[in-house]
Amino acid sequence: MIIEILSAFFSVYVFTMLLEVPRCYKIHSAVAGAVCWYVYLLMRDRGSSPMAATFYSMLVVALISHILARYLKAPMTVFLVSGFLPVVPGTAIYRCVYYLLLNDTELSTHYLIETVQIAGAIAMAVFIMDSVFRLVQVYHENRKAIS
Amino acid sequence: MQEKKLLDTVMLAGELMLSGGAEVYRVEDTMNHMLKRSGYQDAEVIAFVTGIFVTLSDPQKETLTLTRRIRQRGTNINRIYRVNDISRRFCCDSMSVDDAYAELKEIQAEVLYSPLMKVIGTLSVPPCFSPMFGGNALDFFACALVGVCLAIADRLCRRIRLNDFCSSACGSFVVAFSALLINRYLLKAANSDVMIISSIMPLVPGVTFTTAIRDVLNGDYSAGTARILEASVIALAVAAGVGGGMMLFRTL
Structure with a gap:
């Protein structure tokens, strides 16, 4: 498990070079990626489906990205994109088209559904965290307006 | 004005x-x-x-x-x-x-990372991803070799200014072919599936697809569908490249 988390850390760290992440945020992004994979493994070991595990890990990553974005005054996309790299449905989308080319409709549909499920889980988790942070913002503004 | x-x-x-x-x-x-x-x-x-x-x-x-x-x-x-x-x-x-x-x-x-850094990035992504797909130490080294091939192919595609579709297809073709070659002649115990999957990670459009779904959830349907199509086209290129590489290997 430790090897896998280290692997997630280093894969995100080297991937940031391809995504042109600013140098000062490389470590933060890699930590976000490692945390993402840690939560994913933790939930998968507890018996969650890949979709549910992705959902929980992305909730945590979105939370971290929002906090880092406010703390470091950078857009949250910087940490979010690197954070979801380990769970991104890249293999599933590749397999879907690959089996389509091999004329294996059953496996192709299976991986298509998996792709949409995982991407949907990521999007839902980010969306929920965005809404929560918007609510917090509105709450603070209202308190300021009253006082 | x-x-x-x-x-x-x-x-x-x-x-x-x-x-x-x-x-x-x-x-x-x-x-x-x-x-x-x-x-x-x-x-x-x-x-x-x-x-x-x-x-x-x-x-x-x-x-x-x-x-x-x-x-x-x-x-x-x-x-x-x-x-x-x-x-x-x-x-x-x-x-x-x-x-x-x-x-x-x-x-x-502005370009933050020099071409050399990009090459280092491309060739170290596959070995770093391999443990996450269940690879062992042997797969790690095998992926590193495939990564080198991918980085060379990537540089060549950039030099001759190939378009996105062709360079993805070309990269994944090289990945599949070199992974199978290494598996047959060099490291026989390595898992070729793990090698291929972790080596195409720099090419597959996972980030684009996820951004597409996020756009759709935010109500930007036209942008979302356009991005889904973009991701599908890149995935098609990658899958075609891998398929082509496997086919060529089988005819050898």
Whole structure:
């Protein structure tokens, strides 16, 4: 498990070079990626489906990205994109088209559904965290307006 | 005329963010914020993945409209970060329009990592990903070898300026072929499936697909569907490349 988390850390760290992440945020992004994979493994070991595990890990990553974005005054996309790299449905989308080319409709549909499920889980988790942070913002503004 | 320069600046900011792979709502939001300095009554921004439209209108003044076609797309976090920074300073009035324009032009030409760093990045992604797909130490070394082949192929494709579809197909072809070759002649115990999957990680459009679904959830349906199609086309290129590599290997 430790090897896998280290692997997630280093894969995100080297991937940031391809995504042109600013140098000062490389470590933060890699930590976000490692945390993402840690939560994913933790939930998968507890018996969650890949979709549910992705959902929980992305909730945590979105939370971290929002906090880092406010703390470091950078857009949250910087940490979010690197954070979801380990769970991104890249293999599933590749397999879907690959089996389509091999004329294996059953496996192709299976991986298509998996792709949409995982991407949907990521999007839902980010969306929920965005809404929560918007609510917090509105709450603070209202308190300021009253006082 | 100051308004025209402002419109140009805002358009450039939007273009940079969109070509860097930012979500559509972020692009529209940033542009709307920057347009608040125009003094016009209405400012309307529509961003698609393939183009942006901006209109400034006011009953007292002439209406200004600008359209820009976006041809190049990818993921470039640095652009999103820098444009966000500039728009923040621009909106709190501490920056003139000319300065903002000059800085945005600078970002357009900026490349953070040298080609050598990019090569190092490409060749070290496959071995780093392999443990996450269940690979062992042997697979790690095998993936490192495949990564070297991928990095060379990537450099060659860039040198002859191949388009995106062909360079993805070419890269994945090299990955599949070299992975199977290494598996047969060099490291017989390595798992070729793990090798191929972790080596195509730099090529597959996972980030694009996820951004697409996020755009759809935010209500930007046209941008979302365009991105889904984009991701499908890249996935097709990768799958075709891998399939071609496997077929060629079988005929050997």
